[in-house]
Amino acid sequence: MTTLTQRLTLLHERMQTACTASNRKLDGVQLIGVSKFQPAESVADAHELGLTDFGENYLQEAAEKIRCLESKHLTWHFIGSIQSNKTKVIAESFDWVHTVDRIKIARRLSSQCPQGKVLNILLQVNIDHDANKGGASPEECIDLVKQMSNLPNLRLRGLMVILSQETDPRVGYETVAQLHAELKSALNPEFAAAWDTLSMGMTGDLEHAIAAGATMIRVGTALFGPRE
Numbered sequence: 001m002t003t004l005t006q007r008l009t010l011l012h013e014r015m016q017t018a019c020t021a022s023n024r025k026l027d028g029v030q031l032i033g034v035s036k037f038q039p040a041e042s043v044a045d046a047h048e049l050g051l052t053d054f055g056e057n058y059l060q061e062a063a064e065k066i067r068c069l070e071s072k073h074l075t076w077h078f079i080g081s082i083q084s085n086k087t088k089v090i091a092e093s094f095d096w097v098h099t100v101d102r103i104k105i106a107r108r109l110s111s112q113c114p115q116g117k118v119l120n121i122l123l124q125v126n127i128d129h130d131a132n133k134g135g136a137s138p139e140e141c142i143d144l145v146k147q148m149s150n151l152p153n154l155r156l157r158g159l160m161v162i163l164s165q166e167t168d169p170r171v172g173y174e175t176v177a178q179l180h181a182e183l184k185s186a187l188n189p190e191f192a193a194a195w196d197t198l199s200m201g202m203t204g205d206l207e208h209a210i211a212a213g214a215t216m217i218r219v220g221t222a223l224f225g226p227r228e
C-alpha cells in the first residue's frame with residue numbers, strides 16, 4: 001500500500017521538476033490538498049506532514065471536518081459549486097472561495113461575511129465555454145472583476161479554472177494566464193496589488209498548470225489516493 005508520506009514525496013518531486021523546467025521557485029506554488037470524500041483523520045495526517053491548505057467541494061461534509069479540525073488552524077478553500085442559499089455558511093466557514101462566478105454570489109458573500117473577517121475570493125472562468133460546469137465566460141470577466149473588487153469584506157485575488165476533458169491543458173492554462181494578466185492591467189493599482197493568484201492544475205495536469213504560471217494547484221488523488 002502506498003502511504004500518504006510516499007504520495008506526498010512523489011507529488012513534491014513532480015512539483016519541483018515542473019518548477020525547475022519553467023524556472024520557477026517551488027514556494028511560488030501553493031499546494032491545496034483536496035480532501036473531498038476523505039476522512040478528517042487523513043487531513044490531520046497531511047497536516048502532520050506539513051500541509052496547511054485544504055479544499056472541499058461539499059458543504060455538509062466540509063463543515064464537519066472543519067469543526068473537527070478547528071484546533072489545527074488550517075486554511076480552508078471552498079472549491080465546489082455555490083448555491084446562493086449557502087453563501088452565509090461558506091462566508092463563515094472558509095478562508096478562500098475559488099468558485100465565485102456571478103455578481104449576486106459575490107454580493108451575498110460580502111454582506112454575509114462575519115465582521116472583521118476578510119474573505120479571499122477567486123473568479124472562476126469557464127475558458128472553454130463548457131455548458132456542464134460553472135464559471136463566467138472570458139468576455140464577462142472584465143465587468144465582473146471591476147464590480148467584485150469594490151465589495152467590502154472580500155479580497156478579489158485572481159482567477160480559478162477547471163478545464164474540460166477535451167481542452168488541451170497546454171493551451172487552456174496559457175489562455176487563462178493571459179486573461180489573468182490582461183485583467184490585472186485593467187484594475188486600479190490598489191486592487192491590482194491583491195490580484196496575485198491563479199488557481200489551476202489538478203492531479204492529471206499540474207505540470208502544465210505550473211508551466212503556465214499557476215500559483216495554487218488543487219490536488220486530491222495524487223495526495224490522498226483514489227476517492228471511494
Ligand SMILES: *Cc1c(COP(=O)(O)O)cnc(C)c1O
Binds near residue numbers: 036202
Ligand atoms: C476534485 C477536485 C480537484 C482534485 O482533483 P484530483 O484530480 O483528484 O487531483 C481539484 N479541483 C476541483 C475543483 C475538484 O473538484
